[in-house]
Amino acid sequence: MRPVDLQVVIPKVTEVSKNQQVLKDAGEAGQSIMASQFQEQLRVMKQKVNLPPKAERLQVTPDRRENREREKDKNREKSRNGRHVDLKI
Template identity: 85%
Template sequence: MRPVDLQVVIPKVTEVSKNQQVLKDAGEAGQSITASQFQEQLQVMKQKVNVLPRAERLQVTPEKENGKREKDKKREKSPHRNGRHIDLKI
């Protein structure tokens, strides 16, 4: 490089370095804000009660299971279920 070029480049180096530092700081600030928002969101999700849909909450209890078995037995004993009964509508 020539000395004349150095006289122009050296002042611009400080300007460019300042701009680069500002951009770097802005990026870091954005990341820290995003991280803090994420932490707040996680905290809220930990405290929130999750409600399951009705279909997922249904459980088979022994009482319901016994009632279902009794209904099945009644159907098996029914005389109309033996294949000899024909139901006609006119």
């Protein structure tokens, strides 16, 4: 480089370095903000109760099937008898 070029370049170096530092700081600030938002999302997701869809929660077990059949039988008996009164003496 020629000495004349250096006279022009050296004052510009400080200007450019300031601009580069501002860009670097802005990038770090953006990353910091995104990290804090991500941490907040994780916290909220940990506290939230995730229920499976209703179809996945329903399970027909033999006990339930028997209970349903008993209830159906009781309902049939009540409808056949008309009115039913239990008395305890």
